Amino acid sequence: NNLTFTGTISGDVCVWKEHILIRIVAKAHTGPVFTMYTTLRDGLIVTGGKERPSKDGGALKLWDQELKRCRAFRLETGQIIDCVRSVCRGKGKILVGTRNAEIIEVGEKNAACNILVSGHMDGPIWGLGTHPSRDVFLSAAEDGTVRLWDIPEKISAGLFSFQNNLTFTGTISGDVCVWKEHILIRIVAKAHTGPVFTMYTTLRDGLIVTGGKERPSKDGGALKLWDQELKRCRAFRLETGQIIDCVRSVCRGKGKILVGTRNAEIIEVGEKNAACNILVSGHMDGLIWGLGTHPSRDVFLSAAEDGTVRLWDIPEKVSTGAYKRLVYEVPSGKQVTDQMVIDRTTWATWTSVLGDEVVGIWSRTTDKADVTCACVSHSGLNVVTGDDFGMVSTGAYKRLVYEVPSGKQVTDQMVIDRTTWATWTSVLGDEVVGIWSRTTDKADVTCACVSHSGLNVVTGDDFGMVKLFDFPCPEKFAKHKRFLGHAAHLTNIRFTSGDRYVISAGGDDRR
Template sequence: MVGLVLEDWASPSRATASGGEYGVLMYCAKIASRAGHTQRIFVAEFRPDSDTQFVSVGIKHVRFWTLAGRALLSKKGVLSSIEEARMQTMLSVAFGANNLTFTGTISGDVCVWKEHVLVRIVAKAHTGPVFTMYTTLRDGLIVTGGKERPSKEGGALKLWDQELKRCRAFRLETGQVIDCVRSVCRGKGKILVGTRNAEIIEVGEKNAACNILVNGHMDGPIWGVGAHPTRDVFLSAAEDGTVRLWDIPEKKMLNKVNLGHPARTVSYSPEGDMVAIGMKNGEFIILLVTSLKIWGKKRDRRSAIHDIRFSPDSRYLAVGSSENAVDFYDLTLGPALNRINCCRDVPSFVMQMDFSADSCFVQLSTGAYKRLVYEVPSGKQVTEQAVIDRITWATWTSVLGDEVVGIWSRNADKADVTCACVSHSGLNIVTGDDFGMVKLFDFPCPEKFAKHKRFLGHSAHLTNIRFTSGDRYVISAGGDDRSLFVWRCIHAPH
């Protein structure tokens, strides 16, 4: 019997579940409600010294709220008589003593409010938008983060006193230029910084030392996940144009390769010495793992590569694309990567591919929701069921087939189950779906609506899922949440 537990490491949200049950149950009841504004509201935050007063900011407005029983009372920000003052779009809010409020604007200014009246503008606190602010009323210091042109004087993180005279500007020394801070928090002599590049950095106030706590993909869904054949490391490929190497026991990112174009799929060679990467623009790249240098690259297609696989004997590379095709390349011919054949008459785009253990066949799951089998490298379709039944598959990532009928729920639409992976032992299959659920089944599961365990954590739309070497972990990738979850497999006694 196998269960999954979400590892506590670099994921931006933390959750554990077993058998579909949450670990914590919370109840919320609505106290009061009222329309806030006709334009978008970006932040609503209670004053740290009050349970009844809060401020909301958004597109060209600031409102000061008071909760009175079940009623919400508000006053809009008044610009008073400050010369040339205009209501700007406000992105962030912080608080000071004596009923002061600070709001950060899209133009880089910080506005100072006494109660609901504007009393001062600190012009160009940042050269770009002030995305985030944080106050500690204990000492009154204010942290701001925004977009900043890099300079010798400082960067996108700044620390101010209550008079908003700049106390210190910090350069975030992480090996690359960081010019955009999106979130800040402060305590015990340290500042936590969330960046546009999906990093969380710890900054020492006294020595300005930077320590990267969390790395992540910064743009678009994470599409590709590839587990190393023997080690507890894995690769992720994403829309942000990077492929990243992660160490599971150390719980950290080991390396990153910038590809220049969005990446859709990634796969290790059987020996773990090469990595194949399929790109959104139809190109694919093979890297040498030890040096991260390009061994070869090719672009025979003009649309996205959805899956890419080495054959178990390391001779062939199969490349499945949006162009209703799977191309075969003979790697023994060298890095020129000349296409030797392709699968014909594929009815739709290729979603997942798996080689047979003897490297003689490949199975496809397609956008037409048909599972097809082809010979390698001739590309001839195999239609005899007796032949298909005798094939032993090296891997199984297809969401289609008689062996996986049970992974589809009663009311499932065709697109609901997005990814799957059978364990190396062949005893279990793990799936991801459009609702953010990871499900664990026995394999095979040929009967409809098979029993399973559900595990919650992702917000929605899983894009990929893989067992790691030895079935010690499961890696799941999220689309909308852009997160990688690491699940530890627990093998309970029968």
């Protein structure tokens, strides 16, 4: 039914119709949901998470197609808390990989548990896969190995594939090894000039797709399509504009190849015409910390730990560019590298805690992470003096006000109270007391932003919630509207031009 199910760290399961969240299965597990599995055969869904065994619940659950009814299984591991890291299902049995490197077989009808193997050396079992016809399965674990197991014999049996019992493995040197069961029969030397990171094949025609790290050339590229025996290939250029392309994942179907790159792009490549189309692009690593909206257009900038700043088109929901510097022309997105131009620029708003203009906000004992956000008022709106003020919220949950650019701290409370701020992104202050709920700890509300009209304030918290309040909200526990779309804490939030949209940046979910 074109539905997607995602698990969260809070134990909920979110049900999506395309990109729209339509339902939340609250507390599907009491702890985080780590893994999910389904099949086209019957559509039943297996979930695995972290949960204390009980009479009515456990870390392994089998759900109906719509995730409305479930059956819980106890794993009988003897642990106080069970932690399921991977699941796989077939032939009336469920295979479970645990945090303790055990692989357990669970019967769907009788719920009988049988510890099949405990052969990996270290850490959780992250991946499991069964063979469509034989009593064998694959496991991948934290110890860096992939093992093939013979279920009747309960021993590691080597490697297998669907085509003529051959298996193909890629190496860091760019070679591809061809195996007959567990015997190496051939090496395809320099299939790629760099490491081979991913491979994909189908039962339909047996053609093999490989992806690796390679410099684009007239005759070669990081994506290649091979025949069944890996003797002839066709190379595709990805047209990413990078000096070296790096393909991390591939998938193939309906005459097209989907490619996932190191730079978090998903590219569609036509097999016949080799046409490339970038479907999705985004930040590739780390948390998204910075957001900035355009004053009149439906575009915004985001900055993340991957070291890039990206320009996004809101209606199209796509990234239109990625940049490595901190200063750009808007709306063109053109990079500004002339330091004299940067130094002579007068900024309409300021929310950065870095720069020569705000050096004074850092004390001798302040750690880099202590000052988390800043805001500067317009001189025309300051009813006290003609000077600009900057307001910061520190890691110690104190609101401090400074003169800009001198950096001198303002301690006169009357001056602070009479200041009208041009923008507001602080979670502290008498104006936003109401954003803190009864059960909220100091660290729970992570970001806030007042609308351009000054009528509303939107917040993000550690539970993935976006909340909309009236502004100001000086009374405790103010009424609000709640919205859920993130699986983890939020790092930043902003209104767009005209207050038509709210842009939120996730932390661990990197959305």
